[in-house]
Amino acid sequence: MYKIVYRPRALEELEDSLRWYGEKSKKVAENFKEAIKEKIESIKESPKQNPKKYKNYYEAKLKKYPFVIIYIVEDERILIVAIFHQKRNPKKKYK
Structure with a gap:
């Protein structure tokens, strides 16, 4: 089973959105x-189920919210890069 690791940016985006x-x-x-917890569990169980969108970045869309979880699959971990609102500037998605 993969270990989930969050970049600080992803945690900040999550906290801001929850607030x-x-x-x-x-x-x-x-x-x-x-919804975030369920999607991350789904990613953890089968990380390559979602499309690879840019280089090694995968995107998992939430069903009821305008967000995507952007992540990278590494050897034994999944790095959550961003919890990105889809209305934001897409150029900032992978930074």
Whole structure:
């Protein structure tokens, strides 16, 4: 089984998004957090199920939220690079 590792940027994006959703509705924030957890578990079980979009970067889309989880599969770990809102500038996606 792969180990999940987060880049600081991914954690910052997650915290910012949870804060934003929490200001709107605690329930929506909880649902968003659960959707992220479920998607990361799915990635952990089968990391190559999602399309490779750029170099070695994979993208996993969330169903109910406009976010993609961008990650790299390494030997025994999955590096979560970003939790990226799809309305943001796509040029910043892989930085």
